[in-house]
Amino acid sequence: MISEFLTKGISTGSATAEEAKEQEQFLRFHLEPDLNAALPVDQMTEVFTVSTTKVVPIPHMPPWVIGVYNWRGEILWLVDLGYLLGGTPLYQQTSSRSLYTAIVINSQQSGGRQGSSTAGKNMLGLAVNRVEDMEWFNSDLIQSPPESAVNAALVPFLRGYWLKNNGEIVVVLDGNSIIAGMPK
DSSP states (O other), rough: OEEEEHHHHHHOTTTOOHHTTTTEEEEEETTTTTTEEEEEEEGGGEEEEEEEEGGGOOTSSSSTTTEEEEEEEEEEEEHHHHHHHHHHOEEEEHHTTOOOEEEEEEEEESSSSSTTTTTEEEEEEEESSSSEEEEEEEEGOBBBOOGSSSSSSTGEEEEEEETTTTTTTTEOOOOHHHHTSOOO
């Protein structure tokens, strides 16, 4: 029922039913300095803002790990996605940042507390500069970038890129790869 509601909102112009099936919904967001990125909606649980004072830093972690947050009674690790991908850390971008915008991604793997809503899922919070909007992309048009044009830190988490009609490049990330790439 929900999927029917979502697909009614697809604006595919003169797309056939077969082309509409190839559409995949993504959340588009921005990372500094100038990276437009997207994650598949089916790999996400929630987007929220959190005060920096509510995130508990954990010592002896990689520098892109911001800390942990009590999210719905669960411990949620919060990672600076831009920094992880080789960009400028959030803490260096503005001195007045008092809130993080976080995207909670999930991966169906063993783990999680028995009886909890997240049982069987690995969850991770990705702090980003700002969330833009939801978009439908034709998954067949996601292209592999030339190796020489990609930051080495980005490669393990990259699904490809999508070139919009206006010439804007959107980097398409894979949430499962991001979770799999976290230290154990």
